[in-house]
Amino acid sequence: MNNTAALKPVLPILIAAAIMLSLSFGLRQSLGLFMPSLTGDIAVTITDFTFAIAIQNLIWGIFQPLAGMFADRWGFRPVMVAGAISYVIGMSLLASANGVLMVILGAGLCVGVAMACASFAMTLSVTSRLVPASIRSTALGIVSAAGSVGAIMTAPLGQFLESFYDWRVGLIGFAILALLIVPSAWIAGRVDKEAPLELSPDNTDRLSAGAAIGVAFRHVPFVVMAIAYFVCGMQLIFITTHLPSYLLLCGMDPMLGASALGIIAGFNVLGSIFFGWAGGRWPKMVLLGMIYISRSLVIALYFMLPPTPSTTILFAAVMGFLWLGVSPLVAGSVVEMFGLRWQAMIQGFAFFSHQIGSFMGAFGGGWLFDQLGSYNLALQIGVSLGLFAGTAQIIFAFYKPPKKPLPA
Numbered sequence: 001m002n003n004t005a006a007l008k009p010v011l012p013i014l015i016a017a018a019i020m021l022s023l024s025f026g027l028r029q030s031l032g033l034f035m036p037s038l039t040g041d042i043a044v045t046i047t048d049f050t051f052a053i054a055i056q057n058l059i060w061g062i063f064q065p066l067a068g069m070f071a072d073r074w075g076f077r078p079v080m081v082a083g084a085i086s087y088v089i090g091m092s093l094l095a096s097a098n099g100v101l102m103v104i105l106g107a108g109l110c111v112g113v114a115m116a117c118a119s120f121a122m123t124l125s126v127t128s129r130l131v132p133a134s135i136r137s138t139a140l141g142i143v144s145a146a147g148s149v150g151a152i153m154t155a156p157l158g159q160f161l162e163s164f165y166d167w168r169v170g171l172i173g174f175a176i177l178a179l180l181i182v183p184s185a186w187i188a189g190r191v192d193k194e195a196p197l198e199l200s201p202d203n204t205d206r207l208s209a210g211a212a213i214g215v216a217f218r219h220v221p222f223v224v225m226a227i228a229y230f231v232c233g234m235q236l237i238f239i240t241t242h243l244p245s246y247l248l249l250c251g252m253d254p255m256l257g258a259s260a261l262g263i264i265a266g267f268n269v270l271g272s273i274f275f276g277w278a279g280g281r282w283p284k285m286v287l288l289g290m291i292y293i294s295r296s297l298v299i300a301l302y303f304m305l306p307p308t309p310s311t312t313i314l315f316a317a318v319m320g321f322l323w324l325g326v327s328p329l330v331a332g333s334v335v336e337m338f339g340l341r342w343q344a345m346i347q348g349f350a351f352f353s354h355q356i357g358s359f360m361g362a363f364g365g366g367w368l369f370d371q372l373g374s375y376n377l378a379l380q381i382g383v384s385l386g387l388f389a390g391t392a393q394i395i396f397a398f399y400k401p402p403k404k405p406l407p408a
Helices: 003-029 031-041 046-074 076-095 100-117 120-130 133-164 167-179 181-188 209-217 220-249 254-279 284-304 309-321 326-338 343-372 376-397
Strands: none
Touching: 003 031, 003 076, 003 100, 003 120, 003 133, 003 167, 003 181, 031 046, 031 100, 031 133, 031 167, 046 076, 046 100, 046 120, 046 209, 046 343, 076 100, 076 120, 076 167, 076 181, 100 120, 120 133, 120 181, 120 326, 120 343, 133 167, 133 254, 133 326, 167 181, 209 220, 209 326, 209 343, 220 254, 220 284, 220 326, 220 343, 220 376, 254 284, 254 309, 254 326, 284 309, 284 326, 284 376, 326 343, 343 376
């Protein structure tokens, strides 16, 4: 049976998982649209709103390994459906918010839990279970692209509802869209029956969760990948959080920042598909290192020169292409290193590192700007760490740790 024929029985599950990711990621990426209107209407400051988003990132990172462990142990369906319901609750709380607490509970806690249970890690783990190894990396890239497609679709809808009605109507619309995640998660959960885990003959898939964690954190290439993932999160959230402010400081049109973020989302799709395909042909960790080095050089070059509309659009396109391509490469690397049994959990630990970096990039960049009045030091730190992380990632891609007998 060829690869295409093998995919036909599981195609509805893959489509449902892609829809789940598209909606969950798209809605989350578009929440910032409502910040000006929401903070101007109720007793919530911009600092309060951004704090809620920071809490969301931390909750997402903290819960990701736990959600992965529960899915690996008890099945994907209950975890993903619970995450979908949490999303609906979060959007409903945010739509009816009248103060800081409901914003933090809705946009922070509930959406953070939802992203851990029904977003990237779960979708990529489901895809890995369903797809033959020969085309797994390409499939992971295609499914990863669904997240950016969601952002491209939900942002205009949210903007339309807010412009013609108000921010509460816009968030009610988002709550209705979040309801669609529930049946998508249920259908994607068929992976538990359609693709039961086949344990590997070398015993690596037979470890307990605790033993698998120990093996992962004693595996030097994984540790290096997780640390480099921290730098990845730090760089990306710095760009999405601070690029619009930087452009305003330089006297550019305020719409240029919004346009740049939209272009990043569009080129995310191309980058995810390309690096998913490339990961099936060249070493994934080498590709990760090349992405981190390339990003750092592009950031350095762009911020060394005075921004113009043309250079900003070009910067956004290149960064977008290098953005989400890491997702299929990290997911594929985890499978290659540790197998499918605990993929979601181990990938969750790597993602926790990413989210700590995201927190540091958003608030560390802002703190340094408040202290120094410029982004220069923050950029120097980000570029230097990116070059170091990318170089280390490439070096350790060729490191072969000694094999030791694993516990039965």
